[in-house]
Amino acid sequence: MSERSFVCLVLILVASVLGHGSPRIETDVLHYAATLEPDIVAKSVKGSVLIRFATTAPEVELDCGDLTIDAVRAAGAPLKFSVANRKLRVPLPSERRVREIEIDFHGTPRYGIRFFPDRQQVYTVFSTSQWMVCVDDPSDKATLTFKLILPASLTPIANGQLLSQRELPNNRRVSEWRQDTAIPTYIFGFAAGPFHVVKEKRRNVEFQYLATNFTQDQVRRIFRETPDMLDFFEDRAGVKYSEKTYTQVLAAGGVAQEMDSFTALRETYGEEVLKNEQDVWLGAHEFAHQWWGNMVTCRDWNHFWLNEGIANFMTAAYLEHRFGRAAYMREIDTYRANYEKVRAAGKDKSLVFPDWLNPTREDRTLVYDKGAYVVHLLREEMGERNFWNGLRLFTKRHFGKSVVTTDFIAAMEEAHGKSLKEFFAKWVYLK
Numbered sequence: 001m002s003e004r005s006f007v008c009l010v011l012i013l014v015a016s017v018l019g020h021g022s023p024r025i026e027t028d029v030l031h032y033a034a035t036l037e038p039d040i041v042a043k044s045v046k047g048s049v050l051i052r053f054a055t056t057a058p059e060v061e062l063d064c065g066d067l068t069i070d071a072v073r074a075a076g077a078p079l080k081f082s083v084a085n086r087k088l089r090v091p092l093p094s095e096r097r098v099r100e101i102e103i104d105f106h107g108t109p110r111y112g113i114r115f116f117p118d119r120q121q122v123y124t125v126f127s128t129s130q131w132m133v134c135v136d137d138p139s140d141k142a143t144l145t146f147k148l149i150l151p152a153s154l155t156p157i158a159n160g161q162l163l164s165q166r167e168l169p170n171n172r173r174v175s176e177w178r179q180d181t182a183i184p185t186y187i188f189g190f191a192a193g194p195f196h197v198v199k200e201k202r203r204n205v206e207f208q209y210l211a212t213n214f215t216q217d218q219v220r221r222i223f224r225e226t227p228d229m230l231d232f233f234e235d236r237a238g239v240k241y242s243e244k245t246y247t248q249v250l251a252a253g254g255v256a257q258e259m260d261s262f263t264a265l266r267e268t269y270g271e272e273v274l275k276n277e278q279d280v281w282l283g284a285h286e287f288a289h290q291w292w293g294n295m296v297t298c299r300d301w302n303h304f305w306l307n308e309g310i311a312n313f314m315t316a317a318y319l320e321h322r323f324g325r326a327a328y329m330r331e332i333d334t335y336r337a338n339y340e341k342v343r344a345a346g347k348d349k350s351l352v353f354p355d356w357l358n359p360t361r362e363d364r365t366l367v368y369d370k371g372a373y374v375v376h377l378l379r380e381e382m383g384e385r386n387f388w389n390g391l392r393l394f395t396k397r398h399f400g401k402s403v404v405t406t407d408f409i410a411a412m413e414e415a416h417g418k419s420l421k422e423f424f425a426k427w428v429y430l431k
């Protein structure tokens with residue numbers, strides 16, 4: 001498996017254990033207001049979350065990972081609750097459609113959050129319900145206010161706009177952010193460490209680069225392409241970047257995880273870019289997710305190729321824009337070769353999965369690499385003008401929403417002015 005195939009690997013592994021279980025009670029979360037205090041040395045968290053949601057059901061079901069639930073309240077009054085199979089169930093006392101409940105919790109998560117005591121670092125990775133009670137469903141987008149309590153010596157980053165920072169006793173500091181755009185919970189998150197910060201601006205977007213083991217000059221070189229990536233992705237998406245800041249963190253461990261308005265990247269990525277300034281694949285892939293994945297989000301993991309295949313394709317497209325056609329074709333050839341190995345082993349499948357419960361390594365290659373290769377083939381089939389018009393139509397029409405594969409097909413056919421049924425039957429559905 002090539003190094004690149006590990007991108008978001010953790011994400012997929014964890015997606016595989018989320019499971020679908022019994023049918024979910026219909027709940028639409030509108031807003032989370034959370035306070036979290038991680039203990040980096042003890043590798044634990046404690047916190048509370050106020051969840052505002054709409055439901056017509058007599059009880060609410062939430063994902064609580066392996067967290068211990070300490071209390072559940074509505075308007076200050078304790079509520080009964082039960083926990084089983086990583087689900088918190090709370091019978092609701094009133095008939096109102098929009099409710100608020102508050103949950104206190106603590107735990108020592110084994111995944112979804114990583115602690116590095118020797119580096120004084122902590123960051124989240126995809127499985128939000130392991131560190132905060134929520135609905136782990138990519139189609140349930142919500143806004144967030146988030147308070148994070150950490151040692152005052154650390155530099156934290158989380159989703160959206162930093163509102164305030166206030167000192168607390170025992171050398172701690174509480175930082176508060178507000179995320180006004182509704183986003184799926186798997187891209188909720190934060191990172192913190194003894195980072196120094198380099199800032200720059202492109203039009204209305206402020207970039208922040210956080211790192212420890214690199215000089216400021218090195219950090220500027222590592223992220224030199226980021227403003228150009230913004231211009232390129234905005235142009236190809238037909239939609240402006242949705243936040244005011246974008247932060248890239250060079251963090252401990254082997255991470256490559258997009259979150260809303262920031263990305264955690266492994267430090268070896270920085271070393272690679274310093275060696276070869278064109279080696280920005282990972283930075284481009286994760287930045288592309290701010291459009292494809294974060295804002296245009298697969299409705300469920302069965303359509304995961306819309307997140308990852310498009311992000312992988314857009315990474316190759318950025319390399320083409322920046323370094324020429326040969327750089328693009330090198331990536332496309334890699335995607336195709338990875339896919340052909342899977343096909344030769346007799347493990348080719350539809351890009352739309354019947355369920356994404358236990359994906360194999362080959363399934364992941366299909367979603368990431370066959371997905372990107374198929375988008376490339378579609379570009380060849382449609383021609384430059386129709387293809388990019390179609391991608392812009394798809395992105396604009398579904399920005400901030402959830403998508404399934406037929407949404408992608410419909411936008412592409414509309415831009416093309418004729419049916420692409422045969423193409424998608426052959427390459428996506430394998431019929």
Ligand SMILES: [Zn+2]
Nearest residue numbers: 007008308311
């Ligand atoms: Zn990805």
